[in-house]
Amino acid sequence: MTRCIYYAAALKSSVYRANGLGAGRDAVGADSGMSRxxxxxxxxxxxxxxxxxxxxxxxxxxxxxxxxxxxxxxxxxxxxxxxxxxxxxxxxxxxxxxxxxxxxxxxxxxxxxxxxxxxxxxxxxxxxxxxxxxxxxxxxxxxxxxxxxxxxxxxxxxxxxxxxxxxxxxxxxRVFEYSTLAVRNRVRLELLRLLDAASDNGSAGLLTQVPTHAEIASRISTHREAVSREVAWLEHNKYILKEGRNLRIVDPAALRALVDEDWG
The missing domain is CATH 2.60.120.10 (Jelly Rolls)
Structure with missing residues (x-):
């Protein structure tokens, strides 16, 4: 069940009534297991x-x-x-x-x-x-x-x-990429974007929350099979390594160079 915590200077029953909640519903202290x-x-x-x-x-x-x-x-x-x-x-x-x-x-x-x-x-x-x-x-x-x-x-x-x-x-x-890049390069750029967003492990090239191939496909306007083919090619050519559920980009600069090479 969705549970609510109201932030206020004083957590009183009048606050809950003002926001459409009953005085006893999810009030702080009513549920000792509630995160504070x-x-x-x-x-x-x-x-x-x-x-x-x-x-x-x-x-x-x-x-x-x-x-x-x-x-x-x-x-x-x-x-x-x-x-x-x-x-x-x-x-x-x-x-x-x-x-x-x-x-x-x-x-x-x-x-x-x-x-x-x-x-x-x-x-x-x-x-x-x-x-x-x-x-x-x-x-x-x-x-x-x-x-x-x-x-x-x-x-x-x-x-x-x-x-x-x-x-x-x-x-x-993204609109520019859809209009100018082949699917393989859109996949590569999406992996690099994921790496940029991975603040904790990005410097090591490690992605710990890797979207599914279907999810990547939905982001770059293609289909799952095309993403799977490109990921397999990148893995075969040692640009990426699968480590359990994680994915490591071995050399981000080399992956970016692939995109730049095709982009001309």
Whole structure:
């Protein structure tokens, strides 16, 4: 069951009633097994990091945390909801499903990410679904609080703008790759992107959370068989090594050179 923790200066029953919960539902202390994450944990959220202590104290009181299981939807494509979300822990995936069930993947969300901000800004339906891959701790902020924070705290506004700018740059790059690169090079670049995102082990060339071939295919607009062929070729030619469930890119510079060579 989804469980909620309300962050506030005083956790009183009136807070729960104001947010539509019964006084006895999931209140702190009602369930001794409930995780007690502190407000300071919110500092790991990327767009919260530049906030002053005063601004952070204000926004942290406007957040709700939920624990979700793998496979649960946080938001659904075309939903009419307008809340903004922050991923405190776990892994979630952004995608859209076609009418015949084909999934198009856009990106993975890791701890510290913000999502759902587009609908909060323009009041339009959700542009994609977000589904939990691992158990996730998701922090929710209501639209009115989010918009208020954008107007009140310039550091927060700039952090959100930087996040949106990064997404636009990423999507621009992907569209260019779809239009100019063969599938084999799109696979290679996706592996390099995964390596860049692997902050803990990236310097060693080790990928510990490797998407399935079908997932990679959905991200680069191809089919699973094409990804499997290229991965097999890279492994045969010693560009990558499988280590149990992990994948090691032996020489990232050499893999990048393959792409550059074909790109001309």
């Amino acid at each position: 994450l502190t407000v300071e944990s919110l500092r790991t959220i990327t767009v919260f990091k530049p906030l002053s202590d005063l601004a952070f104290a204000d926004l942290s009181q406007r957040c709700v945390m939920r624990h979700l299981d793998p496979g649960e939807l946080v938001i659904g494509h075309t939903d009419q909801t307008l809340d903004v979300y922050f991923l405190l822990g776990g892994l979630a995936r952004v995608s859209i499903y076609s009418a015949d069930g084909q999934r198009v993947g856009f990106r993975d969300l890791t701890a510290g990410a913000i999502f759902g901000e587009l609908s909060a800004i323009d009041s339009k339906p959700r542009s994609a679904s977000v589904e939990c891959v691992d158990p996730c701790s998701v922090v929710t902020m209501r639209r009115e609080h989010f918009l208020d924070a954008l107007g009140k705290y310039p550091a927060f506004s700039l952090a959100v703008a930087c996040h949106l700018t990064a997404q636009i740059r990423s999507l621009t790059t």
